[in-house]
Amino acid sequence: MSKLTYISLFSSAGVGCYGFKMEKFNCVATNELLQRRLDVQRANNKCKYESGYIQGDILLEETKQKILSQVELWKTKEKMDELTVLIATPPCQGMSVANHKKGDESKRNSLVVASLELIKQIKPKFFVLENVKAFLTTICTDLDGKDKKIKEAINTNLGDLYNIEFKVLNFKNYGANSSRTRTLVIGARKDLGIAPETLYPVYRKEKTLREIIGDLPSLKVMGEISPKDIFHYFRKYAPEMRHWIELLKEGQSAFDNTDKARLPHYYRNGEIVYTKNGNSDKYTRQYWDKVAPCVHTRNDILASQATVHPVDDRVFSIREIMRMMSIPETFKWTNHTLEELNALPLTDK
Incomplete structure (x- = not known):
């Protein structure tokens, strides 16, 4: 053959x-x-x-x-x-x-x-x-x-x-x-x-986000890296932005906040400027029991589309995004094994 x-x-x-x-x-x-x-x-x-x-x-x-x-x-x-x-x-x-x-x-x-x-x-x-x-x-x-x-x-x-x-x-x-x-x-x-x-592939039942990433440990501290998986970490964001998302329920966006202090904003010439909601998926907390959202180019930043974790006040981790993209854990990003990468000191990670 x-x-x-x-x-x-x-x-x-x-x-x-x-x-x-x-x-x-x-x-x-x-x-x-x-x-x-x-x-x-x-x-x-x-x-x-x-x-x-x-x-x-x-x-x-x-x-x-x-x-x-x-x-x-x-x-x-x-x-x-x-x-x-x-x-x-x-x-x-x-x-x-x-x-x-x-x-x-x-x-x-x-x-x-x-x-x-x-x-x-x-x-x-x-x-x-x-x-x-x-x-x-x-x-x-x-x-x-x-x-x-x-x-x-x-x-x-x-x-x-x-x-x-x-x-x-x-x-x-x-x-x-x-x-x-x-x-x-x-x-x-x-x-x-x-x-x-x-x-063409045959039809299969949809998977929920909980089924895909629900077994991964929670990450709540800014800069936290899972000791068992170097790829289970999330990109840091400005601490004041946590105020925008911390009260959100699944499906809600930071633009839904009724408290103006919790609306996305920035400062220009010393004055507060409220961010326009040009994309309804921005700063939106995702659902555990619905299909994972489409992964976009910058899913590692809070201001991108459909990036907020269902429970934690953060964007999805790299491992979570990899799972959402159906990338198996056998896939290697470097010549080093996952075990070797996990063994690195925190400063090198």
Whole structure:
């Protein structure tokens, strides 16, 4: 039986495709722009060959050739007939509802088109594209120079070779530990005779936040780190902000406080200025017995969206966020084991 293999584009620290490693897939190549993120992947022994860790812009021909050369290396050294699956999660600038700076360059979404081009060249058995909800209706400039919706570009470039299924799913209904609505596109090469809709995950009962993090010890002291888990700590915040959240019940926001002294505010030229509630999820205490909220870019700061713990007066800890993102404890962020990190003196932590 031939080895199960994959390529991951825009792989960041490798969290998104760690499940493929857990399922015994072999990583042929992983591409990421930032070196420090690739170093996390190295800590998890993602690639068999060092040349599989490819840092660089996928729009550059040099980067593309490095990826293609890894396919040839695996065909030669590992007797790989063909790549099993290519995964691409291009950055969502110009697509995310949280992104309001939508210039011409982001609108063109050239990184998406570059992904389609590599799929055409490599011809894996399957491909997976994952992105934000608005992904398919966003405009890109295709390889033919024409502006079109991304869904049309996918069909134009890959429709002859692949059967393609497009779905928008909330991953909370399919085993994920938090609410996250995403577009998931799966393509199966036509000669395989496999319907891509059969490859989607099966429905699972939603999990509550209590089920996900309820066993972790309480953290009440600013700067406190769990002695048993270096990642179970929370980012410090200005002490006066505790006054804003300490009386909140589940589902309440600091903006719901009736005491003006407890409303979010700051000082400008010696005068108090009350913060405008531009996002209803800010400073909101979460529910124990509902699905965990979507994890955003800055879930480590109090002023971000849906960050306040159900009981403690703090943001979620790093371990709690990792669990909400379904990141297993076997995932490593450094070359050190958890035991080694826990043994560090407090000053080094």
